[in-house]
Amino acid sequence: MTSTEPKSVSGGVLAARGFVGAGVACGIKGGDTLDLVLIHCPQPCAAAATVTTNRMRSVTCDITEQNLADGTARTVVANSGNANACTGAEGARNARRMAELAAEVTGVAPEEVVVCSTGAIGVQLPMEKIEAGIREAGERLAPDRPDEVARAIMTTDTVPKQSAYEVETGGRTVRVGGICKGAGMIEPRMATMLCFISTDAVIEAPLLRETLRDCVDLSFNRISVDGSRSTNDTVAILANGQAGNAPIQVGAPEAEAFRAALLQVTTDLAQMIVRDGEGTSKFIEIKVTGARDEAEAEQLARAVANYALVKTAVFGGDFNWGRIAAAVGAAGVDFERDEIEISLAGIKVWADGEPQPFDGYAAEAAMQEQDVSVEMAFCRGDGAATMWAADLTLDYVKFNADREHKPGAQTT
Amino acid sequence: MTSTEPKSVSGGVLAARGFVGAGVACGIKGGDTLDLVLIHCPQPCAAAATVTTNRMRSVTCDITEQNLADGTARTVVANSGNANACTGAEGARNARRMAELAAEVTGVAPEEVVVCSTGAIGVQLPMEKIEAGIREAGERLAPDRPDEVARAIMTTDTVPKQSAYEVETGGRTVRVGGICKGAGMIEPRMATMLCFISTDAVIEAPLLRETLRDCVDLSFNRISVDGSRSTNDTVAILANGQAGNAPIQVGAPEAEAFRAALLQVTTDLAQMIVRDGEGTSKFIEIKVTGARDEAEAEQLARAVANYALVKTAVFGGDFNWGRIAAAVGAAGVDFERDEIEISLAGIKVWADGEPQPFDGYAAEAAMQEQDVSVEMAFCRGDGAATMWAADLTLDYVKFNADREHKPGAQTT
Numbered sequence: 001m002t003s004t005e006p007k008s009v010s011g012g013v014l015a016a017r018g019f020v021g022a023g024v025a026c027g028i029k030g031g032d033t034l035d036l037v038l039i040h041c042p043q044p045c046a047a048a049a050t051v052t053t054n055r056m057r058s059v060t061c062d063i064t065e066q067n068l069a070d071g072t073a074r075t076v077v078a079n080s081g082n083a084n085a086c087t088g089a090e091g092a093r094n095a096r097r098m099a100e101l102a103a104e105v106t107g108v109a110p111e112e113v114v115v116c117s118t119g120a121i122g123v124q125l126p127m128e129k130i131e132a133g134i135r136e137a138g139e140r141l142a143p144d145r146p147d148e149v150a151r152a153i154m155t156t157d158t159v160p161k162q163s164a165y166e167v168e169t170g171g172r173t174v175r176v177g178g179i180c181k182g183a184g185m186i187e188p189r190m191a192t193m194l195c196f197i198s199t200d201a202v203i204e205a206p207l208l209r210e211t212l213r214d215c216v217d218l219s220f221n222r223i224s225v226d227g228s229r230s231t232n233d234t235v236a237i238l239a240n241g242q243a244g245n246a247p248i249q250v251g252a253p254e255a256e257a258f259r260a261a262l263l264q265v266t267t268d269l270a271q272m273i274v275r276d277g278e279g280t281s282k283f284i285e286i287k288v289t290g291a292r293d294e295a296e297a298e299q300l301a302r303a304v305a306n307y308a309l310v311k312t313a314v315f316g317g318d319f320n321w322g323r324i325a326a327a328v329g330a331a332g333v334d335f336e337r338d339e340i341e342i343s344l345a346g347i348k349v350w351a352d353g354e355p356q357p358f359d360g361y362a363a364e365a366a367m368q369e370q371d372v373s374v375e376m377a378f379c380r381g382d383g384a385a386t387m388w389a390a391d392l393t394l395d396y397v398k399f400n401a402d403r404e405h406k407p408g409a410q411t412t
Numbered sequence: 413m414t415s416t417e418p419k420s421v422s423g424g425v426l427a428a429r430g431f432v433g434a435g436v437a438c439g440i441k442g443g444d445t446l447d448l449v450l451i452h453c454p455q456p457c458a459a460a461a462t463v464t465t466n467r468m469r470s471v472t473c474d475i476t477e478q479n480l481a482d483g484t485a486r487t488v489v490a491n492s493g494n495a496n497a498c499t500g501a502e503g504a505r506n507a508r509r510m511a512e513l514a515a516e517v518t519g520v521a522p523e524e525v526v527v528c529s530t531g532a533i534g535v536q537l538p539m540e541k542i543e544a545g546i547r548e549a550g551e552r553l554a555p556d557r558p559d560e561v562a563r564a565i566m567t568t569d570t571v572p573k574q575s576a577y578e579v580e581t582g583g584r585t586v587r588v589g590g591i592c593k594g595a596g597m598i599e600p601r602m603a604t605m606l607c608f609i610s611t612d613a614v615i616e617a618p619l620l621r622e623t624l625r626d627c628v629d630l631s632f633n634r635i636s637v638d639g640s641r642s643t644n645d646t647v648a649i650l651a652n653g654q655a656g657n658a659p660i661q662v663g664a665p666e667a668e669a670f671r672a673a674l675l676q677v678t679t680d681l682a683q684m685i686v687r688d689g690e691g692t693s694k695f696i697e698i699k700v701t702g703a704r705d706e707a708e709a710e711q712l713a714r715a716v717a718n719y720a721l722v723k724t725a726v727f728g729g730d731f732n733w734g735r736i737a738a739a740v741g742a743a744g745v746d747f748e749r750d751e752i753e754i755s756l757a758g759i760k761v762w763a764d765g766e767p768q769p770f771d772g773y774a775a776e777a778a779m780q781e782q783d784v785s786v787e788m789a790f791c792r793g794d795g796a797a798t799m800w801a802a803d804l805t806l807d808y809v810k811f812n813a814d815r816e817h818k819p820g821a822q823t824t
Binding site: 053054055056057083085086087088089120121122226227228230231306307308309312313315316318321322323325326327328329330331333334335336337340349350353354355392393394396397398400401402 | 465466467468469495497498499500501532533534638639640642643718719720721724725727728730733734735737738739740741742743745746747748749752761762765766767804805806808809810812813814
């Protein structure tokens with residue numbers, strides 16, 4: 001066994017050797033608010049991405065998917081404040097132009113660029129500002145600006161989100177680090193919000209792609225702020241091989257070590273998105289065990305994660321276990337009432353088809369904690385899944401009922 | 413052609429000849445708040461019901477389903493303030509006892525009783541109060557108390573909900589009338605909240621069942637207040653044949669006339685539930701046309717009806733069409749961006765894969781109306797569906813975050 005547990009390190013998306021980045025304020029958001037980011041590696045990289053399955057997705061997702069079809073990329077360009085979604089032919093021209101400009105300033109081919117946008121839907125990009133921003137970012141590229149890069153992709157996020165780990169594989173230390181943004185319109189399902197990850201591991205594109213998909217499924221695809229899948233969700237990873245480890249092989253212990261580090265990064269980032277969800281006041285962990293398979297477990301957990309009356313009860317600190325029962329009963333999974341055990345905040349409330357006695361004062365106290373757990377145990381198989389959800393708060397509704405945007409605009 | 417358009421009449425669930433009812437305050441809710449209802453017909457009735465598909469459903473749904481398996485029933489007993497859901501063996505005994513008591517006071521067999529409960533989940537029924545209430549209601553039964561009956565099944569509803577129509581079939585006037593309650597935990601899907609309908613039509617149970625299912629699918633199953641399917645949803649209909657019409661035959665014009673009247677009643681009641689949803693401030697009608705089939709149209713409409721960011725935008729009066737695009741794109745239906753036309757509040761915003769120009773002031777003004785329409789037109793078939801949804805408001809969150817219940821209690 002050559003692998004060890006992943007160890008947290010600083011440096012975010014620039015923690016891995018050989019990557020440089022920059023964030024600039026190009027004026028999309030106005031003032032000196034950072035709103036454009038460039039991440040680059042001068043060496044060739046294996047690359048992979050998952051993008052949203054939303055049918056009205058941004059044209060940037062189309063281009064990113066096309067550019068990564070060959071498993072390589074060296075540059076990421078992204079803006080916040082404008083999603084370049086539902087923008088038609090002009091939007092497509094603008095997205096291609098962004099990729100060309102990023103390619104020009106980093107000395108790569110346009111096909112080696114991952115291009116992303118996040119922000120208002122249905123509004124054209126201000127291309128003069130974007131062009132000036134990309135040129136400025138190109139001149140600022142450096143390995144020591146991870147915080148600036150993390151800040152520049154924020155929209156309604158209140159804190160930047162980054163995570164990096166290192167792990168030993170084959171006698172070398174491999175680093176994996178990433179940044180992401182979230183806040184609203186969050187139930188990624190088949191992809192995620194914007195997330196950029198870099199690693200210096202030596203790993204080929206097919207295994208990188210498979211490992212990324214696996215880790216995204218267990219992290220970003222297991223969170224829900226508001227059950228709303230966005231038009232722009234993208235996770236991209238670049239691997240530049242600067243760690244000099246022996247190439248990671250499918251099925252080898254090194255592959256498991258790399259997966260563990262990547263999963264730790266994606267899980268950290270996914271949980272940060274929930275904790276910083278629009279208006280979020282509580283963090284709900286929903287755990288299902290003993291389901292027929294993982295898909296069934298996820299379906300049961302997701303039903304509770306998105307049930308408005310569970311989310312408002314958690315917000316209100318109400319030990320309202322009947323809503324958990326109603327939520328899981330409506331999950332679309334066939335089961336009998338005596339097949340499930342339910343615990344809320346660590347207190348068993350339902351078992352053997354009967355409500356369970358509990359101490360009401362202890363229950364009320366447990367609901368005042370920042371983190372609230374929901375556990376649902378079946379005995380029909382070994383399918384298990386964990387989801388992380390935000391509560392539904394007055395601030396969420398206030399924030400999203402606010403006419404802060406011009407007609408036709410929307411923040412993804 | 414022997415049928416005419418259904419005509420609205422007064423009398424609610426007691427509009428049809430031969431039905432009597434009563435509502436009493438038995439003390440579940442406290443004070444003089446009506447909380448128990450009895451509806452009865454001395455003559456034999458054909459009967460049908462649809463109940464929730466929630467797997468944690470109330471035992472009352474089990475009993476109602478069993479009792480209606482033979483297509484007959486003559487008495488409905490229902491209480492509000494307590495759902496008798498997640499109450500185990502004691503709850504099952506109590507539900508059976510309720511049916512026995514209702515049978516006793518109305519002189520029918522227990523198997524001829526529809527028994528329903530709505531209110532807090534996980535709390536045992538106060539059987540002494542229930543028993544006294546059923547006896548009192550039995551003595552009060554009369555044909556002229558529809559308002560009292562409609563009030564007695566309310567929980568968090570702010571207004572009673574009733575509707576009745578008459579229609580000519582075969583030279584006779586047939587009446588169909590009903591009551592329902594709604595407010596929260598509303599996305600019935602395969603059934604609905606509590607709804608009781610009576611008719612004096614001569615119609616056999618199989619056709620009655622089929623017509624009810626059809627009308628429920630197009631009315632109660634097309635509304636969403638909060639995307640939360642409850643544990644107790646039940647719609648029941650009794651047909652006592654007192655109109656003396658020639659028996660309604662499958663496929664005959666009379667069957668269409670009867671269906672039209674029943675659909676009018678269920679649609680009226682379903683829309684009343686949305687307008688009186690917990691915290692509802694606006695009524696959203698979502699219309700899909702040109703989908704491959706009705707199921708696809710419904711899936712597309714439902715995705716918009718339940719998208720939190722559409723519901724908060726409507727609450728805020730924000731002409732935020734990008735959120736409609738994001739919502740329908742995440743519906744799980746495969747389509748291309750240029751296959752859909754979207755209109756919001758009567759204003760076309762997306763067509764031919766391009767955003768459409770519109771007058772921003774007119775758009776903002778249109779969003780201030782009480783009713784807001786969303787239209788989505790495809791050209792892939794003749795599948796159409798309409799859904800009705802409530803907005804997501806501060807009052808909804810306030811109401812449902814309130815710890816007004818004792819630990820373990822919940823209002824369905």
